[in-house]
Amino acid sequence: MTFIWNELRDLRDAVDLGTPPRDGQPVTLSIDGVDTTVPARSSVLLAATIAGATVPKLCATDTLECFGSCRVCLVEIDGRRGYPASCTTPVESGMVVRTTSEQLVKLRRGVVELYLSDYPDSDIDGGWSQFHTTLAQVGLEEGLPADHPYRGGDTHADVPVDESNPYFLFDPAKCIVCSRCVRACEEIQGTFALTIAGRGFSSQVSPSQGESFLASECVSCGACVQACPSDALIEKSLFPEGYHRADPR
């Protein structure tokens, strides 16, 4: 499924609908007890956003097709087992959706704690990325507690920063491997310069065949930087004093 032309025009600056706006027959469903009408083929996440609910999300954004990898946008739907990801679930007429519950809060927080276990402590306080917004939404704005059991595991803190591009850098320590950059390069720019190399813990965003960003086929359109939710791909101009990682503990 890709955008058709008039759907692109429904993108709004002030809000991230989570998944692309769709053109279709109106479908009415209940979000947290409020009847909400959206076009057919829309996601539950989009419907929830329009209804005014705050569903945290990381891998989903309205300029990219849904992907369903981060497991943060979970919701409860009457008649469905478990906790479906709202970004990959299309709306249906009469659907009854709850975007918040004790169990959802716990599940989302647990997922984000996992991300936090491999995100530099020094970069939590004062941050303003979508990742930081998500931390606040699940009550983790202070970062991972000092005594949290996830602490002490492997991290990407020692993987070097790629500063080859004059305009942006890639810090693997802050990458949550949501693939938004890879998908932006494919779906929006159409260059296919990025990929996720490796598997499991070692999987990492990589330009072309393990080259630097500058040496790769990357055309520096900035779509990946725009898409990155966690400051891993970010404009160098936002670091007037240069980019210096905090000393690893």
Place this chain on the structure above:
Amino acid sequence: MPIPVKPDRSVTTTCAYCGVGCGFKAETVEGRVVRMIPWKEGKANHGHSCIKGRFAFDYYQHPDRITTPMIRKNVDDPWQEVDWDTAFAYAAGEFKRIQAEHGTTSVGAVSSSRCTNEEIFLMQKFARVALRNNNIDNCSRICHSPTQFGLSATLGAGAASQHFDSILQSDVVLVVGANPTEGHPVFGSMMKRAVRRGARLLVIDPRRTETVDSPHCRAEVHLALRPGTNVLVLNSVAHVIVRERLYNEAFVRARCDGDDFELWMDLVGDDRYSPDVVGPEAGLDPDDIRRLARIYAGGPNSTIYYGLGVTEHSQGSTGVMCLGNLTMATGMVGREGVGVNPLRGQGNVQGGSCLGSWPHMLTGYRFVTDDVVRGSFEDEWKITLDSEPGLRLPNMFDAAVTGSFKAIYIQGEDPIQSDPNRHHVEAALRSMECVVVQDLYLSETAKLAHVFFPGSSSLEKDGTFTNAERRVSMVRKVIEPLGGLADWQITVGFMNAMGYECHYDHPSEVLDEIARTSPAYSGMSFDKIEALGSVQWPCNTDAPEGTEVLHTVTFPRGKGSFMLTGYLPTSERATDQYPLLLTTGRILSQYNVGTQTRRTANVAWHDDDVLEISADDAAGRGLSSGDRATITSRYGSTELTVSISERVNPGVVYTTFHFAHTMVNNLTSDLDDWATNCPEYKVTAVDVVRASIAQPVAGS
């Protein structure tokens, strides 16, 4: 701790680089621009961007920026820094003295497509009311003037028929003489989206461009024609459509002039344009011409996008007419997913064309020789206007060389670097008594100027731009003008010093004046554009919110007119002495003559112009990639580094012209388009030889 600084302010504006006209949010920290974020509601870009607009904005605070007006009596004198009033008074004094000595028509002006609609409108007003003549031109003279001529003659509107998103409704996309993934990258991405969704891609271009073959986007037919044979090949495509009766007779009967259609069928239907004849002449497989014609005519929705590869020829206007003819013959115009669309080079070159910055036309492409049109401006401006066409920019230079043209006011252009036949332009400028240059930097042209007005970048003023899809979008002031005045204020200051009093508090008042005098803009105002985000002209009482697709019911000229597009080979052809054909183009990271992008980190990707040459031609000359080569044409020579490339066929070499020191326009001829004098940049016969290792140095 690597926490990014958080911008304290965000201003939505429009990118000034290419004709896509992307919406951006300029974010600042303490009054300094820190980043440009593509605007999701920008209807040209939907939140996407390219390297230039997204990152290459630092040129505005480059140390080369000049921020104080300067004057000097002779071009060999040192510059003298002065205040604005002194600069205006000096320039006006010189212009008035020259007009008194050499006549009213001995001076002129040229406007810049890097400037806003309001500023361009004021430039042509300046020429008409302050200089009292029609010697006003704009830089599309050297790029898309044939578009305006060719599409006006066939369809009646010298502009794109579609909006960019329309390509997502196309089944067939024909790209002619354009390389959107490099030259118009954000539209290039949209085109690739269309191809990934299943649209069939056809390309006519001498070079195997990035557009021809990239991941998940490959041209089904690529006609790598010999440079200079566009009209021949397009007539052959038309020949196939006529002979195989692939035309849309119902459309032609309903919408077009039938007599002209008959004449056109006779012309292109002649055996002269049979693919079997044309193929060998243009270096093509005749079957490829047939395939392309059948796919295009078959649609069901086929669209054409074209660029300077069509216009910058001695038959540039004829080439554009060929495209207009094709859309009419096949009925591929007047609805979503079809049409014919110029990919315009500069951010506001469509605006430059619309707003009367022409020696023969007032706003909205209306002739100065038309008493009614001229009268409407005389009423508005309370002054009598010259009823005869003025000089085009190349003719201003021609007349300067013979001593008949003595002073010019150049807004944001660098003709020494960008115009053909550099020696001729230099000689012309040197023969003038007063050259006024308004620019960000001391350009090559400014080195021959007597007055320098420090201009403002698009971050430093309010106004509007009209992009390649006729979309008028807001340009908003992000920072104060570094030189103290925005470009529109400079022109008004000069106009007042010349003795024509006028006053504007804000550029919105200029757009109001445009709306009062120009039918296609009559419904526009800053408030409306603000409310709607952007508006495509025509915007008037019939279409108060603007018009996305042109020609849906009728053509502006009534019946569509098939033009007779006989092929005439350019006199610039390969010979024993100059056996290769040089053609020119653009690269992604650099913009035009590089004035801005060369002053950014974009040089990391492209720090010089190189000569692409086929392996065959390189081998015959003992050249390897990395070697320096001397390129010689009938007009001059220059030296470039060689890159052996599979993108060019044997017999063809290619380079870009982003860097001043390579002086590629030393090579280009003074041939130009028959109708508009648009230079033939795309074909120059050259020879290439290995540069001698030790260049003899004069005097050593």
Place this chain on the structure above:
Amino acid sequence: MSFIETERLVTMANQIADFFAPYPSARRIEGVRNHLRNYWDPRMRQALYDHIDATGGPELRPHVLEAVAVLREAAPATEAKKAYAGPPRD
């Protein structure tokens, strides 16, 4: 000295004439005439007239000469025909 070099003017005029060459005779002349009238600075036209008066314009295509003759006949004040960019029309 000519306003613009004669060779340049002759080239330009002939290029215009070559474009209109495929048209039927009357429209061919009308096309060249309209183009010179609407796109050329009057001094360029005058320079072309001067050249023709002085030499007969042997390098000029015949329909340039015919078009110039039509153009010179029409007094500017009686310029009834609305200025028109496009192709020659009846």
